Amino acid sequence: MVALGAAVLLAAGLVYTSFSAGTELRQPSELRGVEGGSYELTGEVAEGSVEHQGADLRFEVADRDDAAATIPVAYAGQVPDPFREGREVILSGTVRDGVFRAEKDSLVTKCPSKFAAEAERDPNVVIE
Amino acid sequence: MIDLGAACLVAAAIACAYAAGAALLGAHRRDRRLVDSSRRAVYALCALLSVCVVVLEAAFLRSDFSVELVASHSSTTTPDFYKLTAMWGSQGGSLLLWAFVLSIAASGVLYATRHRHRELVPYATAVLAGIGLFFCCLMLFADGANPFARLHPAPAEGAGLNPLLRHWAMAIHPPMLYSGYVLFSIPFAFAIGALAARRLDASWIRSTRRFALLAWTFLGTGLLLGSLWSYEELGWGGYWGWDAVENAALMPWLVGTAFLHSVMVQEKRCMLRVWNVSLIVAAFALALLGTFLVRSGILQSIHAFGDSTVGGPLLGLIAVVVIGSAALIVSRLDALRGERRIESLASRESVFLVNNLLLIGLVAVIFWGTFFPLISEAVTGERSSLGSPWFDRYTAPLAILLVLFTGLGPLFAWRSLSRGALWRLVRTPAAIAATVTVALAALTDALSEPLALAMFCFAAFSLAALSQEVLRGASAQRALSGGSFPAALARLVARNRRRYGGYVVHAGIAILLIAVAASSSFQTSVDARLLPGESAEVGELTVTYREPTAEIDPVEQKLTFGAVLDVSEDGRPVSTLRPSRNYYSGRGDGSAGPLRSFFEGEATSEIGRRAGPGADLWTAMRPDLTPLDEVLTRVDRELERSAPEIGPAGPGPAEIEAMRRYAAAQGDAIRNFATLYLARPLPVDFRVNLNPLVIWVWIGGAIAVAGALFALWPAPAAARRRVSELRAARLARELGRA
Numbered sequence: 026m027v028a029l030g031a032a033v034l035l036a037a038g039l040v041y042t043s044f045s046a047g048t049e050l051r052q053p054s055e056l057r058g059v060e061g062g063s064y065e066l067t068g069e070v071a072e073g074s075v076e077h078q079g080a081d082l083r084f085e086v087a088d089r090d091d092a093a094a095t096i097p098v099a100y101a102g103q104v105p106d107p108f109r110e111g112r113e114v115i116l117s118g119t120v121r122d123g124v125f126r127a128e129k130d131s132l133v134t135k136c137p138s139k140f141a142a143e144a145e146r147d148p149n150v151v152i153e
Numbered sequence: 154m155i156d157l158g159a160a161c162l163v164a165a166a167i168a169c170a171y172a173a174g175a176a177l178l179g180a181h182r183r184d185r186r187l188v189d190s191s192r193r194a195v196y197a198l199c200a201l202l203s204v205c206v207v208v209l210e211a212a213f214l215r216s217d218f219s220v221e222l223v224a225s226h227s228s229t230t231t232p233d234f235y236k237l238t239a240m241w242g243s244q245g246g247s248l249l250l251w252a253f254v255l256s257i258a259a260s261g262v263l264y265a266t267r268h269r270h271r272e273l274v275p276y277a278t279a280v281l282a283g284i285g286l287f288f289c290c291l292m293l294f295a296d297g298a299n300p301f302a303r304l305h306p307a308p309a310e311g312a313g314l315n316p317l318l319r320h321w322a323m324a325i326h327p328p329m330l331y332s333g334y335v336l337f338s339i340p341f342a343f344a345i346g347a348l349a350a351r352r353l354d355a356s357w358i359r360s361t362r363r364f365a366l367l368a369w370t371f372l373g374t375g376l377l378l379g380s381l382w383s384y385e386e387l388g389w390g391g392y393w394g395w396d397a398v399e400n401a402a403l404m405p406w407l408v409g410t411a412f413l414h415s416v417m418v419q420e421k422r423c424m425l426r427v428w429n430v431s432l433i434v435a436a437f438a439l440a441l442l443g444t445f446l447v448r449s450g451i452l453q454s455i456h457a458f459g460d461s462t463v464g465g466p467l468l469g470l471i472a473v474v475v476i477g478s479a480a481l482i483v484s485r486l487d488a489l490r491g492e493r494r495i496e497s498l499a500s501r502e503s504v505f506l507v508n509n510l511l512l513i514g515l516v517a518v519i520f521w522g523t524f525f526p527l528i529s530e531a532v533t534g535e536r537s538s539l540g541s542p543w544f545d546r547y548t549a550p551l552a553i554l555l556v557l558f559t560g561l562g563p564l565f566a567w568r569s570l571s572r573g574a575l576w577r578l579v580r581t582p583a584a585i586a587a588t589v590t591v592a593l594a595a596l597t598d599a600l601s602e603p604l605a606l607a608m609f610c611f612a613a614f615s616l617a618a619l620s621q622e623v624l625r626g627a628s629a630q631r632a633l634s635g636g637s638f639p640a641a642l643a644r645l646v647a648r649n650r651r652r653y654g655g656y657v658v659h660a661g662i663a664i665l666l667i668a669v670a671a672s673s674s675f676q677t678s679v680d681a682r683l684l685p686g687e688s689a690e691v692g693e694l695t696v697t698y699r700e701p702t703a704e705i706d707p708v709e710q711k712l713t714f715g716a717v718l719d720v721s722e723d724g725r726p727v728s729t730l731r732p733s734r735n736y737y738s739g740r741g742d743g744s745a746g747p748l749r750s751f752f753e754g755e756a757t758s759e760i761g762r763r764a765g766p767g768a769d770l771w772t773a774m775r776p777d778l779t780p781l782d783e784v785l786t787r788v789d790r791e792l793e794r795s796a797p798e799i800g801p802a803g804p805g806p807a808e809i810e811a812m813r814r815y816a817a818a819q820g821d822a823i824r825n826f827a828t829l830y831l832a833r834p835l836p837v838d839f840r841v842n843l844n845p846l847v848i849w850v851w852i853g854g855a856i857a858v859a860g861a862l863f864a865l866w867p868a869p870a871a872a873r874r875r876v877s878e879l880r881a882a883r884l885a886r887e888l889g890r891a
Contacts, residue, residue, distance in 0.1 A: 031514075032517075038547075039517070039518060039547070043521060043522070043525055043529075044529065044532075044537075046539060046542075046543045047525060047529055047537030047538060047543075048537060048538060048540070049536065049538075050526060050535075050537065065538055075753060077777065077779055080682060080777070080838055103390070103773070103840060105387060105388060105389050106388045106756065108756075109753070109756075117540070130389075133394075
C-alpha cells in the first residue's frame with residue numbers, strides 16, 4: 026500500500042514538474058518570425074557559415090531536411106570538440122531580432138555518426 | 154576468406170533456428186535427445202560466430218579494403234590496437250559482437266546446467282536461440298547491417314578512425330556495454346523457462362545469479378569508462394550529461410541492481426517472486442532499449458545516429474519481449490504468489506524492498522525524462538525536452554536516500570531485529586556520521602549546499618556501518634578459531650565472498666556518490682581570455698599563461714596549438730598545465746583553401762589536467778585566430794595560384810614536378826603559420842575548472858567493480874566439494890524421478 030502511494034506521488038510530481046520545466050525543441054524553419062521565448066534549437070550547422078568573432082561564435086543552423094531554412098546563431102562559451110560544419114547540434118536560448126541568442130555553454134554537438142552512410146574521407150595531405 | 158565469414162553467418166542463423174525448434178519440440182515431447190541436440194546446436198553457434206569474428210578481425214589487420222567495414226573505419230596508418238577495436242564502431246560489427254557474446258554466454262550457461270533443471274532448460278535454450286536468430290537475421294536482411302558487405306572496386310585506402318575515438322577507454326567501452334546488455338538475457342531466458350515449465354522455486358535464480366552479477370559488472374564498467382572518456386577527451390569538462398544514450402545504459406544497470414538484491418530475498422525467504430520475474434524482464438527489455446536508442450533517430454541526443462534500418466525491428470523485439478513475458482507472468486500468477494508477508498519493518502527484507510523502490514523510482518524518473526520529448530509531443534503536439542537541471546533535481550534526493558540504505562542493509566538481520574539490537578548496531582555509525590557532518594559544516598562551506606551535505610552525512614554513516622560489520626565479523630571469527638586479527642579477517646572474507654564482496658561494492662558506491670556530490674556542488678569554473686603573461690584567479694590558485702606552443706605532425710596531418718600554464722598558490726608554484734588544441738587538415742571537397750581547411754574542420758581538445766586526490770585542475774583552451782585571418786586568406790590565395798593544373802591526359806613529368814613543388818610549398822606554409830602563431834601574442838580563451846574529489850568517482854567505481862569480481866569468484870575447494878556432494882545427491886534424486 027505504502028509503495029503504491031509513493032509511486033502515485035512520484036508520478037504526479039514528475040508529470041507536474043516536467044511539463045512546466047521542459048523547453049520546446051524547434052527546428053530553424055519553426056522559428057521563423059518568432060520572437061522571444063525559450064527554445065531548444067536543433068539542426069545542422071550550415072556549410073561555410075562558421076565565424077569566430079573574438080570570443081563569440083557565429084554560425085547558421087539549417088533544418089536537417091531542408092538546407093535552405095536557416096537561422097543565424099550567436100553563441101559564447103565552450104565549443105565541444107565534435108563541432109564543425111555539417112554536424113548536428115542542439116542549443117538552448119531565445120530569439121531576438123531574428124537571431125538565435127544561445128545560452129552560454131548550451132551547445133551540444135552530436136558525435137560523428139558511427140552507423141550512417143556518411144563516411145569520413147581521408148585527410149588531405151598538406152603537411153610534407 | 155570473407156565468403157567463409159558470410160557463409161558462417163548464414164549457418165549461424167540456421168543453427169539458431171534449429172536450436173530453438175529442437176528445444177521446444179524436445180520439451181513438448183520430453184525427448185532428452187532433442188534437448189541435448191539443441192544444446193549442441195548452441196555450441197555450434199558459438200563456434201560459427203567465432204569464425205565470423207576472426208575472419209572480420211583478420212580483414213581489419215590485413216587492411217582488406219574490399220570489406221566495407223574496414224574501408225569506412227580503418228586505414229593503413231591506423232595503429233593495430235585501434236584496427237582491432239574498430240570492428241565494433243559500425244552497425245554490422247557491433248551487431249556481430251552482440252550475437253557473439255550472446256553465443257558465448259549461452260554456451261557457458263547451457264554447459265553448466267547440462268545435468269540440471271531439465272524441465273526449464275529447453276525453454277531457456279529456445280529463448281536464447283530466438284534472440285540469437287533475431288540478431289543474425291538483422292545482420293543478414295537489414296540494409297547496411299551486414300558485417301561482410303563488400304565494396305567493388307576496393308578502394309586503395311580506408312577512411313581511418315575518427316580521432317575522437319582514439320582513446321583506450323572508447324575502444325573497450327562498447328564491448329563492456331554490450332556484454333552487460335547481453336548477459337542480462339541469461340537470467341531472463343531462465344526466468345521465462347521457469348515460468349513456462351512452472352518450476353517457480355529459486356533454482357533458476359541460483360543458476361543464473363553469477364550471470365546477472367557479471368552483467369551488472371560489465372555494464373557498470375562500461376558506464377565508468379564512458380564517463381572517463383567524456384571527462385578526459387570531449388573538452389566540456391563534465392562526466393555525465395543525462396544524455397539519452399547515457400540514460401539508456403544506466404536504466405538497465407539500476408534495475409539490475411534492484412534485481413540482485415531482491416533475488417536474495419527470494420532465496421532466503423521465498424518471497425517477492427512476481428517482483429523478481431518482473432524485474433528481470435524489465436532489465437532485459439531496458440537492455441534491448443539501450444541497444445535500440447543508439448541506433449535510431451527517435452531521440453535527439455549527442456549519440457543518436459540518424460535513421461537506420463535496424464531501429465524498427467529492435468523496437469518490435471522489445472514489444473514481443475515485454476508483452477509475451479507479461480502474458481506469461483499473468484498466466485502463472487496464482488502459482489507465483491507467496492503466502493509469506495514481511496513480518497517486521499525492522500528486517501533486511503523490508504530494507505531491500507525500500508532499496509528496490511528507490512532504485513525503481515530512479516529508473517522511473519530517468520525514463521520519464523529521457524522519453525519526455527516523445528511524451529510531450531504526443532500530449533501537447535510540441536516536442537519539449539528536459540535538461541540536466543531537471544534530472545539532477547529529481548535524482549539527487551533518491552540517490553541520497555539510497556546511500557543511506559546501502560549502510561542500513563548490512564546492519565539489519567533477516568526476519569526481524571529487536572529495537573535494542575537495532576540501536577546497538579546503529580549508534581556508532583550514526584555518531585560518526587553526525588561528527589563528520591558537524592565538522593564539515595563548521596570547517597568548510599558545505600552548509601551552503603544542503604543536499605551535498607546530506608549526501609556526505611549519509612555516505613559517512615554507510616561507510617562507518619560497513620566498517621563496523623567487517624570488524625564485528627572478524628572479531629567473531631577470531632573468537633571462534635583464534636589466531637591474529639588479519640588472519641581472522643582473511644578467513645572470514647574468504648568464507649563469505651558474496652557478503653563481503655557486496656560490502657566492498659557498497660563502500661565503492663558510497664565513495665562514488667560522495668565524489669559526485671562534491672565535484673558537482675563545489676566546482677569552481679572560470680573563463681579567462683589571456684594574453685601571454687596574463688593571469689587569472691581560480692579559487693585560491695593563480696593561473697598564468699606563460700607561452701604558446703606549436704607542433705606539427707605529418708603522419709596524422711595534425712597541427713597542434715597549445716599553451717603552457719603556470720599554476721601557483723600564494724606565490725608558490727604548484728604545477729604546470731599544457732592544454733592544447735589539435736587541428737586536422739580538411740577532409741572532403743576543398744571548398745576552403747588548403748591552409749584554412751585546418752581551421753574549419755575537425756578540432757579536438759587535449760585538456761591540461763592535474764589530477765589529485767583532493768581536487769582536479771582541468772583546463773581547455775581555444776586560441777583566437779581572427780587576427781591571423783588575413784594571413785590565412787593571403788597564403789591560401791598564393792597557394793591556389795601556384796597549384797598545378799592536371800590535364801585530362803593525366804600528369805606528365807612537368808606536372809609531377811609542379812605537384813611536388815606545390816606539396817612542398819604547402820608544407821612550408823603550415824610551418825610558417827605555426828611560427829607566426831608562436832611569434833605573435835594572440836589571446837587564448839581558457840576554461841579552468843577546479844573539481845573537488847572528482848577522481849574518487851572512478852576510484853569508487855573501480856572499488857565497486859573489484860568487490861563485484863570478488864563476489865563472483867568461485868568458492869575455494871572445500872566449499873566446492875560440499876556443493877558437488879549436494880549435486881550428487883540431487884542427481885540421484887533426479888535419476889530416481891526420470
